[in-house]
Amino acid sequence: MEKLDKILASALAKKKLSGTVRSAQICFYADEWGNGRFQAISFSRGILKVAVNSSPAASELEIQKENLIENLNKRLGNKVVHSVRIIVKW
Numbered sequence: 001m002e003k004l005d006k007i008l009a010s011a012l013a014k015k016k017l018s019g020t021v022r023s024a025q026i027c028f029y030a031d032e033w034g035n036g037r038f039q040a041i042s043f044s045r046g047i048l049k050v051a052v053n054s055s056p057a058a059s060e061l062e063i064q065k066e067n068l069i070e071n072l073n074k075r076l077g078n079k080v081v082h083s084v085r086i087i088v089k090w
Contacts, residue, residue, distance in 0.1 A: 052089070
């Protein structure tokens, strides 16, 4: 019997939704890692876009973004996330 993840992957590929699901998964993992310090907005072409509420929060994330990228790629099993773009929401 096929595992559920293989069945889902096949169904998503047929509907051309694999990329969308992968992006949502990456945003979920990023939000989990951030623990409320930022909000993941989107992921596309290796770039994770996140929003923070203040300049100090952006500075803190700028310092830690390599750790975030490393953590996400480790969870995903390969190098998918290449960079993080930080947006300050006013």
